[in-house]
Amino acid sequence: xxxxxxxxxxxxxxxxxxxxxxxxxxxGHVSLFWYQQALGQGPEFLTxxxxxxxxDKSGLPSDRFFAERPEGSVSTLKIQRTQQxxxxxxxxxxxxxxxxxxxxxxxxxxxx
Amino acid sequence: xxxxxxxxxxxxxxxxxxxxxxxxxxYGATPYLFWYVQSPGQGLQLLLKYFSGDTxxxxxxxxxxEFKRSQxxxxxxxPSVHWSDAAEYFCAVGASGGYQKVTFGIGTKLQVIP
Numbered sequence: 001x002x003x004x005x006x007x008x009x010x011x012x013x014x015x016x017x018x019x020x021x022x023x024x025x026x027x028g029h030v031s032l033f034w035y036q037q038a039l040g041q042g043p044e045f046l047t048x049x050x051x052x053x054x055x056d057k058s059g060l061p062s063d064r065f066f067a068e069r070p071e072g073s074v075s076t077l078k079i080q081r082t083q084q085x086x087x088x089x090x091x092x093x094x095x096x097x098x099x100x101x102x103x104x105x106x107x108x109x110x111x112x
Numbered sequence: 113x114x115x116x117x118x119x120x121x122x123x124x125x126x127x128x129x130x131x132x133x134x135x136x137x138x139y140g141a142t143p144y145l146f147w148y149v150q151s152p153g154q155g156l157q158l159l160l161k162y163f164s165g166d167t168x169x170x171x172x173x174x175x176x177x178e179f180k181r182s183q184x185x186x187x188x189x190x191p192s193v194h195w196s197d198a199a200e201y202f203c204a205v206g207a208s209g210g211y212q213k214v215t216f217g218i219g220t221k222l223q224v225i226p
Contacts, residue, residue, distance in 0.1 A: 044216070059213070103156040
């Protein structure tokens with residue numbers, strides 16, 4: 001596709017449920033980023049991949065959060081045992097190395 | 113640690129009026145600075161960036177920003193606002209390498225009245 005695609009767009013999860021959020025980057029983009037945007041806040045960095053290598057995961061808030069990009073293209077952000085504070089919009093962005101990052105529309109996660 | 117302050121949460125301007133959105137940053141070295149715009153239901157779009165060189169940078173949609181090292185500021189300006197500019201604007205700072213691990217401000221929501 002022409003842009004970064006994220007699915008699902010909306011996800012409602014019961015507390016304690018595991019969720020998986022998908023990001024399809026722009027074809028050929030080696031860098032991929034995940035951000036978390038809570039209501040009324042700016043996006044906060046979670047993790048960064050270059051190809052399949054996760055170079056920075058310092059922003060992941062707990063060990064319940066896990067991201068992977070096994071073939072250097074599609075990435076999945078997994079959240080285990082979701083809690084209410086995980087409710088947020090999860091943004092994915094991709095870029096050529098060192099170039100402008102393009103953002104997807106995000107996945108809005110609501111934990112009830 | 114790098115940080116960004118956007119002191120104005122909401123701003124209302126009349127269509128055709130000028131606009132200035134404030135941004136102050138904290139970063140130890142030369143910062144990489146960005147302004148993004150987020151419209152409802154849309155992803156973040158880069159308006160402009162400053163990495164080095166001329167401190168007045170031009171962006172898309174008629175926006176510009178000026179880097180002032182002495183004031184640790186990177187304010188966004190537009191001479192004449194259009195109704196379509198209503199959106200949320202985020203200032204952001206990146207470490208060396210530019211787009212990696214960007215820290216965003218809380219955002220300024222712009223309302224444009226006719």
